[in-house]
Amino acid sequence: xxxxxxxxxxxxxxxxxxxxxxxxxxxxxxxxxxxxxxxxxxxxxxxxxxxxxxxxxxxxxxxxxxxxxxxxxxxxxxxxxxxxxxxxxxxxxxxxxxxxxxxxxxxxxxxxxxxxxxxxxxxxxxxxxxxxxxxxxxxxxxxxxxxxxxxxxxxxxxxxxxxxxxxxxxxxxxxxxxxxxxxxxxxxxxxxxxxxxxxxxxxxxxxxxx
Numbered sequence: 143x144x145x146x147x148x149x150x151x152x153x154x155x156x157x158x159x160x161x162x163x164x165x166x167x168x169x170x171x172x173x174x175x176x177x178x179x180x181x182x183x184x185x186x187x188x189x190x191x192x193x194x195x196x197x198x199x200x201x202x203x204x205x206x207x208x209x210x211x212x213x214x215x216x217x218x219x220x221x222x223x224x225x226x227x228x229x230x231x232x233x234x235x236x237x238x239x240x241x242x243x244x245x246x247x248x249x250x251x252x253x254x255x256x257x258x259x260x261x262x263x264x265x266x267x268x269x270x271x272x273x274x275x276x277x278x279x280x281x282x283x284x285x286x287x288x289x290x291x292x293x294x295x296x297x298x299x300x301x302x303x304x305x306x307x308x309x310x311x312x313x314x315x316x317x318x319x320x321x322x323x324x325x326x327x328x329x330x331x332x333x334x335x336x337x338x339x340x341x342x343x344x345x346x347x348x349x350x351x352x
Contacts, residue, residue: 175214175241175253179207179222179234183261187223214241214253222259229261230269 184204188195190212197210212218218236236255244254 169243169251169253172253173213173215174211175255177207177209177212177218177220177236177255177257179209179220179256180258181205181207181222181261182259183224183226183229185225186261187225189221189223191219192221212236212255214238214255222261224261228263230264232259232261234259 182205185200186207188198188207188209190209195209199208200206201208207222209220214236215238217238220234220236221231222234223231234257236257240255240257241253242255244252246252
């Protein structure tokens with residue numbers, strides 16, 4: 143009886159092999175990582191790939207920026223904007239080769255990328271020249287106003303086909319003669335009464351030679 147109790151006590155003290163076993167995970171399958179950026183200006187504004195980011199916090203009185211949930215397999219661009227107007231914004235690029243597997247404790251590992259940024263002051267006239275520079279690239283087309291109704295297109299007029307026009311041809315006459323009204327003599331001396339008019343020819347008796 144005491145032997146059984148002693149064995150159970152040792153079993154609970156050491157832990158069951160099934161309960162103490164942990165599933166091993168390949169670090170290469172972990173995509174997300176944490177970036178740690180040391181700053182010379184506290185509590186800067188942060189944009190990740192042109193978008194606002196919520197998974198971040200500051201340590202060391204705002205001089206260390208911690209950005210979480212970053213995709214370490216792609217290039218990540220951090221745009222840091224200082225609070226003081228005398229400093230100019232800086233851009234930090236994180237490449238896939240920059241990530242290292244860091245040890246947090248005996249069994250925990252984390253992909254981490256560490257950078258350091260020193261904000262520089264604006265040179266005389268540099269900020270004004272940058273603000274006056276027009277944006278490059280084609281401008282985006284204007285989006286329609288959802289509150290403004292779109293005018294309807296007017297109905298198209300039906301096509302009307304004109305009837306064919308018959309050409310009137312004038313009767314052609316002999317250039318040597320002129321057309322005369324019906325009943326009047328023509329150049330030959332015969333009156334014309336229409337297309338079926340008869341032509342009378344007056345003959346004269348011939349003369350005999352002496």
